[in-house]
Amino acid sequence: MTTTAPRRTGQATTIALKLLMAVTGIVFIGYVLLHMYGNLKAFSGQFAFDEYAHHLRELLMPMLPYGGVVWILRVVLLASLIGHAGSAFALWSRANKAREQKYVVKKAVKATIASRTMRWGGVALLAFVVFHVLHLTTHTINPSGTQGDSPYLRLVESFQLWWVAAIYILAMVALGMHLRHGTFSAMQTLGLTGTVKRYRIAQAVAITIALVVAVGFALVPLGVVVGIIE
Structure with missing residues (x-):
């Protein structure tokens, strides 16, 4: 009795953490897809890109003030980031403790390689998000020395x-x-990979989302x- 209750509590907490990671991960997937779509407007030229950036801040006016939707998105993303990173760290810590106690050496090595790839990739992405915000949002980092209010010119001159x-x-x-690993893991956590067919569909969805987002962003x-956007 004394060992079963803590074990069940620990299992419930682990499930809750995985669900939080899955839900916040879905929030990020939705955001990066929309963000990627907006970035691709750079191929339409300065006017189209700057108008897109301007209209984002006018969404739902006058119900919300200028830039209100953008700030709501920022708050939601920040909360999701805290929940996602916090859950990831907690699960990683739990996995390390469990591995030391229960896993055989061969299985532990295999699990560690997979977790390290995801873990350090997440840390690298967090560092990039900080750089990206300081670069193109607050303009604290301005390597190209761009002046003015044009998001398009800041984007182009930086990538030059x-x-x-x-x-x-x-x-x-x-x-x-x-995204490849995270999307599949989220679908698995939500119970969407219970059959062989669903498992394969989840794998295909994860690969598709990963490729679409990564390639879409990299195109800009x-x-x-290469001089297509100038």
Whole structure:
């Protein structure tokens, strides 16, 4: 009795953490798909891209103030980020403790390789998000020295620096890998992989989302580098 109750509590907590990761992961998937769509407007030229950026801040006016929807999105994303990262760290800590007590050596090594890939990929993406916000949102980092209020010009002039474009492209590779594993894991947590057919569908969905998002985002810096976007 004394050991069963804590064990059940621990299992319930683990399930809750996995559900939180799955739900916040779905929030991020929806956001990156919309964000990618907006970024691709750079191929339509400065006017289209700047108008898109401007209209985002006018959504639901006058019900909300100028930029209200953007701030709501930021709050939701920040809360999701805290929940996602916190759950990931808690699950990683629990897995390490369980592995030390229960797993054989061969299984532990295999699990560690998989978890390390996801874990450090997540840390790299978190660092990139901080860089991205400081670069294109607050403009604290301004390597190209761009002046003015045009989001399009800030985007293009930044990606004309090869190392900035390289950072973004490498980050999209990491994002694709993270989405590939994370999307499938979320579907698995939500019980969508119970049969062989559903398992294969989940794998296909995860790969598709990962490729669409990673390639879609990478097209913009690549477009600037090769001169299609200028």
